[in-house]
Amino acid sequence: MPPRERAGYTSNIFVIDVSPSMGEPMFPAEDSGSPEEGYGLTKLEWALEYVIRKIQEFIFTERKTEECGVILFGTDTTNNKVNDEHDGYENIVELVPLSAPTTKIIDMLRTVKPEGTIAEPLDALIVAIQTQSLHLGNKKAWKRRITLVTYGETECNFDDWDRTASKLGELEIKTSIIGVGFDDEEDGFVEEGKSKVKQVNEEFWHKFISHLPEGLGMVGNISLAIASLSSPQLKSTQSTLASTWMRLGDRETAEAAGSEGFLEIPIKVAKATSAAKPLSMKKLHKRGGRGAWHAVGLQTDYVVYEGGEEEEESKPKAEGEDEEMRGEEDEERTEPENERQEVPVEKEELVKAYKYGATWVPCEEGEFEKLQTTKGMEVIGFVPESKWHREQALGEVSYVYPSDTSAKAQIQFSAIVQVMAEKGVMMTVRYVWRDGADPKVGVCKAQPLGSVEWGGVDCLLFVQMPFADDVRKYKFNSLTDLFDKKTGERIKEHSTLPTQEQQSAMDDFVDAMDLMDATQDEEGNTAPWFDPALSFNPALHRIKQALFHGARVADPEKNPLPPPHPELVKYFTTPENVLDRAKPAIERLKKAMNIKKGKFSVPPKAAVSKRRNGATADAPEYLYESVEDILGATTGTGDSNSLLAKTSPKGKGKDTNNAQLPTPSPSVAPEPGRLISLRTPLKDFEGLLEAGDLVSKAVEDMSAVLLQVATDSQRSEEMLECMKAMRDKAKEEDEVDAYQQFMIDLKKEATRKDFSNPDLWPLIRRQGVKISWITVKEAEGYGSQSSVNDKESRKFIEE
Numbered sequence: 001m002p003p004r005e006r007a008g009y010t011s012n013i014f015v016i017d018v019s020p021s022m023g024e025p026m027f028p029a030e031d032s033g034s035p036e037e038g039y040g041l042t043k044l045e046w047a048l049e050y051v052i053r054k055i056q057e058f059i060f061t062e063r064k065t066e067e068c069g070v071i072l073f074g075t076d077t078t079n080n081k082v083n084d085e086h087d088g089y090e091n092i093v094e095l096v097p098l099s100a101p102t103t104k105i106i107d108m109l110r111t112v113k114p115e116g117t118i119a120e121p122l123d124a125l126i127v128a129i130q131t132q133s134l135h136l137g138n139k140k141a142w143k144r145r146i147t148l149v150t151y152g153e154t155e156c157n158f159d160d161w162d163r164t165a166s167k168l169g170e171l172e173i174k175t176s177i178i179g180v181g182f183d184d185e186e187d188g189f190v191e192e193g194k195s196k197v198k199q200v201n202e203e204f205w206h207k208f209i210s211h212l213p214e215g216l217g218m219v220g221n222i223s224l225a226i227a228s229l230s231s232p233q234l235k236s237t238q239s240t241l242a243s244t245w246m247r248l249g250d251r252e253t254a255e256a257a258g259s260e261g262f263l264e265i266p267i268k269v270a271k272a273t274s275a276a277k278p279l280s281m282k283k284l285h286k287r288g289g290r291g292a293w294h295a296v297g298l299q300t301d302y303v304v305y306e307g308g309e310e311e312e313e314s315k316p317k318a319e320g321e322d323e324e325m326r327g328e329e330d331e332e333r334t335e336p337e338n339e340r341q342e343v344p345v346e347k348e349e350l351v352k353a354y355k356y357g358a359t360w361v362p363c364e365e366g367e368f369e370k371l372q373t374t375k376g377m378e379v380i381g382f383v384p385e386s387k388w389h390r391e392q393a394l395g396e397v398s399y400v401y402p403s404d405t406s407a408k409a410q411i412q413f414s415a416i417v418q419v420m421a422e423k424g425v426m427m428t429v430r431y432v433w434r435d436g437a438d439p440k441v442g443v444c445k446a447q448p449l450g451s452v453e454w455g456g457v458d459c460l461l462f463v464q465m466p467f468a469d470d471v472r473k474y475k476f477n478s479l480t481d482l483f484d485k486k487t488g489e490r491i492k493e494h495s496t497l498p499t500q501e502q503q504s505a506m507d508d509f510v511d512a513m514d515l516m517d518a519t520q521d522e523e524g525n526t527a528p529w530f531d532p533a534l535s536f537n538p539a540l541h542r543i544k545q546a547l548f549h550g551a552r553v554a555d556p557e558k559n560p561l562p563p564p565h566p567e568l569v570k571y572f573t574t575p576e577n578v579l580d581r582a583k584p585a586i587e588r589l590k591k592a593m594n595i596k597k598g599k600f601s602v603p604p605k606a607a608v609s610k611r612r613n614g615a616t617a618d619a620p621e622y623l624y625e626s627v628e629d630i631l632g633a634t635t636g637t638g639d640s641n642s643l644l645a646k647t648s649p650k651g652k653g654k655d656t657n658n659a660q661l662p663t664p665s666p667s668v669a670p671e672p673g674r675l676i677s678l679r680t681p682l683k684d685f686e687g688l689l690e691a692g693d694l695v696s697k698a699v700e701d702m703s704a705v706l707l708q709v710a711t712d713s714q715r716s717e718e719m720l721e722c723m724k725a726m727r728d729k730a731k732e733e734d735e736v737d738a739y740q741q742f743m744i745d746l747k748k749e750a751t752r753k754d755f756s757n758p759d760l761w762p763l764i765r766r767q768g769v770k771i772s773w774i775t776v777k778e779a780e781g782y783g784s785q786s787s788v789n790d791k792e793s794r795k796f797i798e799e
Contacts, residue, residue: 010143011098011136012058012068013128014051016112017121017150018044019074023114024151026180038223043180044114047149049552050178050222052109053229054147056548058101060279061235069131070096070105073124074154076115081134082127091119092127098135106551118154122164129167144173149222151180152201161204165211175212177205177219184221230545231567232536239271242433243403245376246413265412266403267377269433272461273396278543302350303342373432373439377462380428380441388426388443392471393463400444400460417458420446427460440464495737495785505585505592512582518575529575538568594785676701678708682722695733702726703742710750713757720763723771734784736774743773743796765797772797 022044038046051070058066071080075093083089095112096105128146136142146168168175181191182202194202202219209217246265254262353360377400402413420427427444444460482491491497498506518529546561553559589595675697676684688698706722709715730739750761764771773793779786788796 009065009141010067010145011132012054012066012145012147013071013098013132014054014068015071015073015121015124015128015146015148016044016047016051017074017148018072018112018115019118019151019154020114020116021151021153022047022074022180042114043151044112046226047151047178047180047222048109048112050149050226050229051147052106052552053226053548055101055105055109056551057229057233059103060544060548064100066101067098067135068096068101068105069094069098070109071124071128071131072112073119073121074115074117075119076117080127080131082130089123089127091117092124094127094131098132103551120157121148121150122156122158122161124148126164129164129171129173132173133171144171145176146173147176147178149178149180150201152182152198152205153195154201155197156201156204158204161208162211165208169211169213169216172213172216174215175209175217177209177217178222178225179205179219180222182219182221184224230562231565232541235276237271237274239274241268241270241401243267244269244433246379246400246429247376248379263412266406266409267413268399268401268403269377269462270399270401271396272399275396276537276540278540279547302345302347304345306341306343370436371438373436375432375435375437377432378430380430382420382423382425382427383443385424385426385445392465394466395464398462400462401457414449414458417446417448417460421448429462431462431464441467495734499592502592505589508585509582509589512585513574513578515575515578518578529578530571534567535571536568538564541565541568596780596783674701674704676705678705681705681709682718682725685722685725689729695729695735696738699726699730699733699735699738703738703745706742707745707749710746710760711756713759716757716760716763719760720767720771723764727771727774731774731778731784732782734779734782736779736784736786740773740786740788747796767797769793769797 023042026038026041026043026046038049041049055068058068072093072095073091075091077093078090079093080089081094083092096108125146125148128148132144132146136144179202181194181198182205183190205219209219244267246267247263248265249262251262251264254260351362351364353362355361402410404410416427426446429442429444431440431442432438433440442462442464444462447459447461449458480497482494482497483489484491493499515529517526519527521527542564545564549561550556675688675694681702685698685702688694702722703726706719706726709719709722726742727739730736746764747761749755750757750764769775769790773788773796774784774786775788775790775793776786777790
């Protein structure tokens with residue numbers, strides 16, 4: 001395994017010019033612009049802005065192995081280690097010794113002002129080299145970087161500059177010369193009206209950097225450098241390699257049989273991916289009378305709530321938190337205070353418990369023996385890659401390498417990887433990261449030799465998978481396979497089924513919106529518009545930008561947060577050329593789908609209070625009383641009437657066997673599979689609509705229930721009320737076809753000669769078209785669809 005470059009372990013020194021010329025303004029006073037572009041700032045303030053942003057990046061990474069220091073040249077005083085030993089390095093001050101970056105360094109930089117002395121930049125560079133060498137000593141693993149920021153308007157002595165360049169190359173110090181107003185040929189920036197002194201200095205620095213080994217030096221413009229810092233910066237991390245074992249076979253079984261059916265390979269495991277998270281927020285509290293802010297210390301108080309339906313185990317409370325800070329939390333409580341009493345409980349009185357259904361099962365410490373596990377990765381078996389369910393992958397991906405100290409392990413491991421790649425199989429493993437830890441199950445995918453992306457060595461990629469108990473499968477009815485409930489025949493034409501024209505229009509639209517050829521590369525060839533590697537998380541980087549801005553700016557109102565960087569929002573809008581290309585397909589799709597503009601409003605979600613069993617107060621009671629009544633009774637010898645008796649909220653425990661009664665009465669509970677009962681269909685229908693998005697099910701069940709209610713001559717008026725409510729909701733929620741079919745079925749039943757309620761259809765007929773089929777004109781008013789005109793609707797109800 002090749003050595004990997006560690007993240008961090010970098011020593012950074014910033015060398016800043018504070019000579020008198022750095023006090024000049026960046027732009028003339030009459031020019032106006034944003035401070036984010038340097039307007040209203042001096043050249044030194046603009047230079048410090050660059051250094052501060054760089055240090056902020058170091059602070060953001062939170063690495064203890066990242067160091068930075070600051071050296072000023074052109075100061076009125078002298079304070080550096082080189083001048084203490086060798087004279088000749090005057091007017092150079094080591095402002096910040098090499099140390100971990102903190103906000104204190106930023107505060108110190110804000111106090112830096114231009115001074116009245118001129119110093120040699122090469123001398124300051126030599127001081128930085130020597131200071132860094134004294135600090136690091138023989139730490140060869142550390143990367144060294146020196147950044148010199150200057151205006152270049154002072155005459156300099158460049159004697160023996162080649163020796164300095166040679167030393168930088170010898171120590172492999174990455175050197176950056178950032179100039180205020182320097183030309184940048186790559187970006188096409190050229191400063192006009194440049195003095196002769198500055199031209200000479202700028203040419204020298206380009207010559208100086210050219211003598212460094214390739215990749216160790218660069219000269220840049222400070223404005224462009226600051227702009228690049230504003231772009232999203234990825235936080236590079238490097239996981240520590242954890243040593244463990246890979247085992248094939250069972251040691252005890254192999255030893256007992258005296259065979260060699262066991263193999264143990266030393267391996268290394270490290271993270272390959274890690275989820276990026278925004279900086280954590282802290283709650284601040286102002287100390288009384290001190291005018292200072294401090295982070296709130298947290299303590300945990302354990303309480304139980306008495307008098308309410310639910311009990312809570314603990315409630316965190318901030319130390320020093322006053323009533324004003326807790327007011328917002330108190331307002332969110334739904335129960336009155338007098339119904340939920342807080343009773344303090346000592347931590348020693350608590351016992352860990354597991355929730356089993358609605359019951360808490362206490363588990364005393366040591367009551368159950370802990371699973372004994374051994375550190376390592378045990379091979380369970382191999383499965384074809386085609387059998388792997390990618391959607392079940394959990395967590396992050398990890399690298400698995402052979403030990404870099406064992407040639408035998410590398411040969412054994414490489415052989416396994418090569419065979420896995422050749423056979424196209426994945427390894428199923430049981431992974432325990434330390435002795436006594438809970439085991440995990442996962443799969444390993446082979447990455448054979450030769451891929452530079454994976455380090456150029458044979459390795460495995462491990463990802464955790466769920467146990468069988470953790471996978472739940474849900475079945476949903478098909479959206480395209482519809483069948484008639486009475487005849488069982490397949491429905492080929494329906495309002496929810498796309499026509500051939502609609503499918504063709506949608507295919508054209510999708511093809512027109514294809515982003516794989518929406519742009520061109522540098523050579524003029526078509527290329528994908530979206531690149532995941534260049535798509536940054538807007539929320540994460542915007543929070544970071546806001547935090548950095550707030551730390552740099554004294555008054556955010558006068559200097560507000562600038563807009564997001566273009567790199568963050570470049571994928572927010574569809575490319576114009578793609579939209580233009582898709583216009584014909586969009587028009588065809590609108591015509592095929594009959595899409596029209598209209599005003600649609602989403603009703604507000606009703607506020608409901610949850611009960612102990614998860615039911616809502618506004619939903620019908622029977623929805624939560626019996627699972628069998630909802631899903632249907634299981635096959636067997638059970639009494640179905642006893643199931644109905646269970647669901648009655650008023651008659652629990654009573655014999656309600658309807659089969660023994662001379663005149664059957666409507667049951668409180670719906671039939672198996674239905675959500676609407678025969679006794680209160682209108683109330684249940686309205687309750688379903690308020691409880692959630694159950695419109696289709698509500699209309700379907702209401703249709704079936706009303707066909708039964710229609711036979712009762714005592715409920716004809718109730719029948720009309722239910723029909724009107726269902727018709728109104730069918731218009732609003734595009735359930736027109738369901739209502740039309742219900743009317744066909746109802747008319748067919750109600751006009752039979754042997755129908756038990758012969759007065760029903762004449763009563764319905766007298767209502768006229770307001771209860772007949774829903775017409776095209778009525779449906780369009782709500783954005784729904786109908787194929788019935790006014791004449792057809794009137795004819796249907798009057799015949």
